[in-house]
Amino acid sequence: MAEATVAGPAGTARRPVRVLAVGRDDPRHAALVRAAEAELVRRYGDGSLEPPEVAGAAPAGSPVTLATLLAVDDAGTPLGCVVLATLPAVGDGVGEVKRLFVPPEARRRGVAAALLGAVVDAGRTAGLDSLRLVTGTLQPEAIALYEREGWQPAPPYAWADDPMTRTFGRPLP
Numbered sequence: 001m002a003e004a005t006v007a008g009p010a011g012t013a014r015r016p017v018r019v020l021a022v023g024r025d026d027p028r029h030a031a032l033v034r035a036a037e038a039e040l041v042r043r044y045g046d047g048s049l050e051p052p053e054v055a056g057a058a059p060a061g062s063p064v065t066l067a068t069l070l071a072v073d074d075a076g077t078p079l080g081c082v083v084l085a086t087l088p089a090v091g092d093g094v095g096e097v098k099r100l101f102v103p104p105e106a107r108r109r110g111v112a113a114a115l116l117g118a119v120v121d122a123g124r125t126a127g128l129d130s131l132r133l134v135t136g137t138l139q140p141e142a143i144a145l146y147e148r149e150g151w152q153p154a155p156p157y158a159w160a161d162d163p164m165t166r167t168f169g170r171p172l173p
Helices: 025-042 111-125 140-148
Strands: 002-006 013-021 063-072 078-086 093-099 128-135 166-172
Touching: 013 111, 013 140, 025 063, 025 078, 025 093, 025 128, 063 111, 093 111, 111 128, 111 140, 128 140
Parallel strands: 093 128
Antiparallel strands: 002 013, 013 063, 063 078, 078 093, 128 166
């Protein structure tokens, strides 16, 4: 789908990272989502700020997954993941970036920025007009990433009106 070059561990050469479209049931993606959820529990406690995703057929008006993306290195090692879904709570033409996660051992190498760029491309391909996402106040590195990548503060939606959340958006010209 997309390929970028990211820095390897300190003192090593830059290595390519590929962002692949995978199925929601891809075991590499599922493992990263479990790791992301464990990290959220460590940061915020047992009560997750985000409702869990529902497997199977969604009721009318529910979000629909448009893309499940996985970043891998040249050896195929998973480096991170992200999901793009519709966002009916905000309106037609709006997508939501969900589950953007890079495990600690792959951070500070440009993987999250590569995933964010790929999910923006996926939103354009899906014909969306804009994207939204929610992060938490105890994730300052995520907030810094979104700001650095040009995302702007946006009004909260649905469950994201908790004082510990920050909502960002960007148009897709």
